[in-house]
Amino acid sequence: MSGQEEPTGVSRRRLFGWMGAGTAGVLAAGATGGLIGRATAVETAASSAGPDDAVPFTGAHQAGIVTPAQDRLHFVALDVITDDRDELVELLRTWTDAARRMTAGRDAGPVGAVDGERYAPPDDTGEALGLPASGLTLTIGFGPTLFETVDGGDRFGLAARRPAPLVELPAFAGDQLDPAISGGDLCIQACANDPQVAVHAVRNLVRLGAGVVSVRWSQLGFGRTSSTSTGQATPRNLFGFKDGTNNLKAENEQALDRFVWVADGDSGGDWLAGGSYLVARRIRMLIEPWDTATLDEQHRTIGRTKGTGAPLGQRAEFDPVDVTKQVDGEFAIPETSHVFLAHPSNSGTAILRRGYSFVDGSDGLGRLDAGLFFIAYQRDPATGFVQVQRNLRRDALNEYVRHTSSAVFACPPGVRGDGDWWGRALFTG
Amino acid sequence: MSLRNRRAALAPALALVVLTAACGESDDAAGGSSPAAETIPVAASDDACDVGTAELEAGTYEFEVTNGGSTTTEFYVYAEGDRVMAEAENIAPEQSRPLLVELPAGEYETACKPGMTGDGIRNPLTVTGDSERLSEDESLAQAGTDYQRYVRSQTAALLEQTTAFTGAVTAGDVERAKALYPVARTYWERIEPVAEIFGDLDPLIDGREGDQEEGQDFTGFHRIEKALWETGDVSGMGPYADKLLTDVQRIVELADGTTLEPLQLANGAKALLDEVATGKITGEEDRYSHTDLWDFAANLEGSQAAVQALRPYLEEADPELVAEIDERFAATETELRQYRAGDGWVLHDQLTQEQLRGLSDSVTALTASVSEVAAVVADR
Known part of the structure; x- marks a missing residue:
């Protein structure tokens, strides 16, 4: 009960949160210049802050999309189990309040984990006491089944407001999807630099949702597999390769407007403008066959070198991918390599990747149940992930991966002021 | 989820003398x-x-x-x-x-x-x-008495049904014993918050295989359940049947003389729902007979009885909470009733994951509401 001795509101953790937010604000003011505008300025400034600091919760876009990717993920998909629209709206408001507090490094509820009534369950679960904000971002998305159930039911009067692009993804060759870990009416992506902070956030939001939502599936991730800012080094995925070298970056605002953010004139733009579509795919990597493949085979499968991450035929990681370059009469980057097929010059589009590695123990046969929990943000799934994935039909990498889950969500724009809440424009517009 | 806001808005103490x-x-x-x-x-x-x-x-x-x-x-x-x-x-x-x-x-x-x-x-x-006009203090004091009356009605039936069940076991009537097993347990499961006060008897009567300390025998309902459903051979069960009946007689005597405090009632109501969530929905309770839904229904009824004993007080102190609890008890009963089969229930191993999730969701919501009762009681 040590918390009772502290003056209300100035625990060490809270102080961390405020300092973080303040620092970010100062840097944003100084760094904006003419280079970066709007929300990206805030997001980028946050990247200059340390891994313990808070990322601003409010803004034109939700945090957790172009925010420099944190190290840890707890992703949860939920089904709405009430038919009462008011209950759902009340939960979204409650969640927004809790998210505001937790992303600032504070407890989920207004009273806190240890300062409440003796005979009442605490309004925070406590495992993040004493931990800093850790860059926590909470990003919400609405699935197609929130708008219209599988059998065509319009539970919440939202069917007419479903944006045309928000439909289940089509089947792709080689899919081995498990429906139990696919889909969902809602999702929450929690990213943080401390896994305990991310888990704490999801756990408390789920707790607050009792009777209104039910967890459908969830996924823990460690080790970001993409950079979303030029300030970040490119991480490696579980295949041992640098991943996300050519990812869209927060600093490239024009590309974000073209490929990531839904615009006013887009379908559903009346409530979704400034938002984005999230595609999630649990991609199991067949680790053991990969580990026994030769280095040359691994290089030719990916289309980059394992050491520097340079495109084959080039020297350095950020050298351009030149799909026409030949070495000894053969294309340097094989036409069946992942990079060749996925690169914007061949896929004709770009997506913002924000995936995480996962290891869900082993599979009972002594093999790692591991892979990439792929997350991508785009302005329209059809011209984003779907277009890229269709182009990967001949990808040599398919021999080493299995897609085991699939989900798509429309993530609304950012929460603006103090009275705003997740999805307000959808439910009140 | 709105309870906290609502509770905060309530007057801290309602000094009204209430009509009940x-x-x-x-x-x-x-x-x-x-x-x-x-x-x-x-x-x-x-x-x-x-x-x-x-x-x-x-x-x-x-x-x-x-x-x-x-x-x-x-x-x-x-x-x-x-x-x-x-x-x-x-x-x-x-x-x-x-x-x-x-x-x-x-x-x-x-x-x-x-x-x-x-x-x-x-x-x-x-x-x-x-x-009669009762003050809040009086209606709280009355709760323990009301609940004791409930307990006594249950213990009487428990004794009667356990006698019939153990009699069938001793007589080697496997089919009759199997039919009586979930019925006798119903009365047990309804009053478990009281039974658990008598710590040494509860595990002897209701311990599951593997719960015992080293050197301790596996006794009680589940020992006989295992014989009935696994082998169908109860020839060695006579001593276990006798011991079960003796232990039940002892606990009935103790329970009849026990009056729970209001806070114990509040915590007991929640504990029964936790029993549902951790033992019945998972199928751990009746792992041989799969009659877990009988126990589920009984836990739910027992939890409701404990809340209802507190009701006159709660209706004055937090009527919105009472309304929410009523609604969620009803929702859980509706969810459960789908699996009614004749005079009993569908067996646990015949339920799909999706059906179990529906049951789990309704109990989770109900538990969240019932977990608020203790603080309302403690506010006095």
Whole structure:
């Protein structure tokens, strides 16, 4: 009960949160210049802050999309189990309040984990006491089944407001999807630099949702597999390769407007403008066959070198991918390599990747149940992930991966002021 | 999820003297013998529940319930919000059962429950005369007494049914024993918050295989359950049947003499729902017979009985919470009722993951609401 001795509101953790937010604000003011505008300025400034600091919760876009990717993920998909629209709206408001507090490094509820009534369950679960904000971002998305159930039911009067692009993804060759870990009416992506902070956030939001939502599936991730800012080094995925070298970056605002953010004139733009579509795919990597493949085979499968991450035929990681370059009469980057097929010059589009590695123990046969929990943000799934994935039909990498889950969500724009809440424009517009 | 905001908005203390249907002098209404009580006949059948009168003067009465139907029935007298004033359990066809109850002025309902489930066949019962006014403190004090009355109605049936069950085991009648097993457990599972107070007896009666310390024998309901369903051979079960009956007799004696404090009632109501979530929905409780839904239903009824005992107080202190709890008990019952099969329930191993998730979701919501009761009680 040590918390009772502290003056209300100035625990060490809270102080961390405020300092973080303040620092970010100062840097944003100084760094904006003419280079970066709007929300990206805030997001980028946050990247200059340390891994313990808070990322601003409010803004034109939700945090957790172009925010420099944190190290840890707890992703949860939920089904709405009430038919009462008011209950759902009340939960979204409650969640927004809790998210505001937790992303600032504070407890989920207004009273806190240890300062409440003796005979009442605490309004925070406590495992993040004493931990800093850790860059926590909470990003919400609405699935197609929130708008219209599988059998065509319009539970919440939202069917007419479903944006045309928000439909289940089509089947792709080689899919081995498990429906139990696919889909969902809602999702929450929690990213943080401390896994305990991310888990704490999801756990408390789920707790607050009792009777209104039910967890459908969830996924823990460690080790970001993409950079979303030029300030970040490119991480490696579980295949041992640098991943996300050519990812869209927060600093490239024009590309974000073209490929990531839904615009006013887009379908559903009346409530979704400034938002984005999230595609999630649990991609199991067949680790053991990969580990026994030769280095040359691994290089030719990916289309980059394992050491520097340079495109084959080039020297350095950020050298351009030149799909026409030949070495000894053969294309340097094989036409069946992942990079060749996925690169914007061949896929004709770009997506913002924000995936995480996962290891869900082993599979009972002594093999790692591991892979990439792929997350991508785009302005329209059809011209984003779907277009890229269709182009990967001949990808040599398919021999080493299995897609085991699939989900798509429309993530609304950012929460603006103090009275705003997740999805307000959808439910009140 | 809105409870906290709502609770914060409530006046911290309601000093009102409240009007309630309960009465301060009914200490021993069910267990004692009041020779002057007037007898009211109740004719229960499969589709009717004919009570001799619909209007009474405040006082003590003996309902004589006769089951003319084809299935076992129960008879209840409910105060507002289904607060149990008295109940007679497990009345077999052709049987009669007396039920003594003290009724202060107020509006009541009588109910017969053929098949021992559901809302039952209801009739209004108006009791006229002077109403007692109870303070919040008095209505809280009354809660323990009300609940004790419930416990006694359950322990009587528990003893009766355990006697029948162990008798069938001793006689080697496997089919009859299998049929009686979930029925006897129903009365046990309804009052587990009381049983758990007697820490050494609970594991002897209800311990699961693997719960025992090294050198300790595996005894009780589940030992016999294992023999009945795994091998169908109960030839070695005689001593276990005898011991179970002895242990149940002891716990019944102890439970009948125990009055729970309001906070124990609040925590007990939640503990029973935790039992559902951790033992029944998972199928761990009755892992050989898979009769977990009988126990589920019983835990739910027991939890509701504990909340209802607190009801007169809660309705004054936090009416919105009471409304939410009522709604969520009803939602859980509706969810559960889908799996009714004849006089019993679908077996746990026949439920799909999706069906179990539906049950789990409703219990999770209910538990969240019931977990708020303790603080309201402690506010006094």
